[in-house]
Amino acid sequence: MKSRKIFMAGAIALAMLLSACSTSSKDASSDETMAYPTENLTLNISWWGEQEAPGAGKWLDETIALYQKAHPNVTIKQVLQTTEGLIPAFEAAAAAKSGPDIQYFWGGIYTQQPGWDGHIVPISDYIKADELSHYINGKVEAGFQGKIWTAPWYVNASFPLLVRKDILTANGLTVPTNWNELMKICDVLSAKKITTIAGGVKDGWFGGWIYSMLGAQSIASQKDVINAVVGTTKFTDPEHAGWWTKLVESRDRKCWNDDINSVELYQAQQKFVDGKAAMTITAGPDAPNFVKKAGGDSNVVIMAMPAWSDGPNAGKLGTSSQTLGVTSWSKYPQVAADFIKFGHTTERLNAWYAATGSLPADDRFDMTQVTNPATRAFFEATLKGIPYLENFIPAQLDAEAVFKNVQLVLKGTMNAKEAAADMQAQMERLRKTDRKVVENFTAWSK
């Protein structure tokens, strides 16, 4: 009798424990089996991306229409945000705990921070792990403590250098294979008053691109950068500061257009299209479009920034995925996640490539559809790319130290040593003002 009572008590305790576990450790399998809502509902999407992947809006409209047809009780509305407005608009929505159900995020820190702030729910709670495992860069950029915050949407090769062979050939030059060759090209072209690389840093963002393309070459992995963020190493250490000297060298060798500080990147890129600059840098999804505009594959080479160091990442493209996440205030997170998953069906992946000419963030995408050998080679290089550095530093450090110091260095009012010292000072200050930055980045790196 006594043993029966003990058995019963044990069984009840076990049942309670299992019950507790099932409610506390939420996973995708439980939510995916949840009944799909039958009542009329509306989802709002706040997104960005048309700017770098023209055609994305058309794809999104089609995807919404197809999803609504399959789910007549669901209405989906979308709003395209501006580059400057994307984050502030989301922050305002988060402060009010009201706004979009599905929000667009750039990768890395831009995905992590809203997760740390509790503004989004992990997408891995609503989409099964085997499905998510196909989403490119999901784990590296959006993974945190075993969860994945957001679902990668499309891949952003970060960032290719586009080189016009016609301008180089006309001046007796060839496509550079390393940094020194690039500098020699700058010498020759600048003497003839031709811009070597067209860029614009007025809006700041291009500074972050330059940091990633040059800065990644002297480190082994993104964890090195996170170490500098949490204070284990310093941004003045040679592996983190070396790129500033290369930026100064590129300025002194007159590699850039003289108005780089007073124009935005898209204005400068037009010089490349018009044949007034030998090279430019663009967002990965937009690279094939630029190639077409500048004479096609026979004239334009897409490549990584020539190597200035012998580090493991030198001469490689960065890779990042732009993502979609579900907000913590959404009333229908499972529907939002289902819509995101719908975007990864074979038909939608193919439609993405057809609409934008860029690579969807899903390894199930049928690469045979990419018939252009140069584009295919570019996509394959992107898939083997290194983590995109800018996505692994706090956004505030990026804006306050990288964006601004690149402007000052290119204008000649700051030298490499000062730029690195200021970056370190800004980071030290950030550790005081953002009292969770060390804790969060440390947890992220594990």
Add this chain to the structure above:
Amino acid sequence: MSSLKIAGVANRRQQSIYSPKEALYWIAPAAVVILFIFGYSLVSLFSQSFKYDGKWVLFENFSLVLTDPNFHTSMQHNLLLLLNVPLLVILAFVFAIILFETKRGMSFYRATVFLPYVLPIPVIAVVFGQIYQLHGALNVFLHSVGLGNFAQDWLGDPKIALGTMSSVIIWKEMGFGVVLLLAHIISLSSEVYEAAKIDGAGFFRTHWSITRPQIKNTIIFFALIEAITMVSWVFNYVYVMSNGLGGPGNATMVAELYIYRSAFQNKAPELAAAASVLLFMATLIFIVVFFRIQRKSISSMYKA
């Protein structure tokens, strides 16, 4: 003498048809709305400036803001922008006089001068952003007339970017001053001017000794409004012309942009609140000065 003045004002006040209690009833609805909107915001702002993550941290946020070099820079820039105020006042006064003296087409010229003031700031900022590019319209013009040596990277060079920004602010704000001062000048009694003419006063003497003293209060009002603008109302210009960065570097960073970036880009609303409180205090100084001058001018009116 001063007691006599005050007594005069008091007598006038006593002649009011409403008792102070009645006046309070009349203003009560508006006061409630204002208190609700501004009072709630202010209490909430002050409260947030002393908290971090919902916990009280006393003056920690203020200490962080006050030791931030970026905040120092932004406040310095606001102070430098204050130098625009005397320039604005002089220009507005001169243009108002010129328009007053213009016999033909005053309406057209007045509209032309006032036009910048009614144009939306983002439109102006975008247009000037293009004009001031290194290869923009201004430098193209300077090169074409042989003044290429004066061509600059107007917004791209951190040494001159704030000055360039100031020129846009002055261009836009001046229209308001001209219309304000001109309206007052037109309302002045023509007899005084006729008397001055008979006495042989010339153009400069007339406007310096007759016009200027008579519109003094309007000039002070305009100067104070512009001072408040320079301290806490230039966000739109800077945001649009520097793409929200306050660059190049921190060359055009101002207090409002610092607050905006802290709150919405750097995700530090508590620091934004502390900086807002400091900016509010700075602006309050101008508001207090404004009310004192207003009170003084009302007293002088009663005296008159």
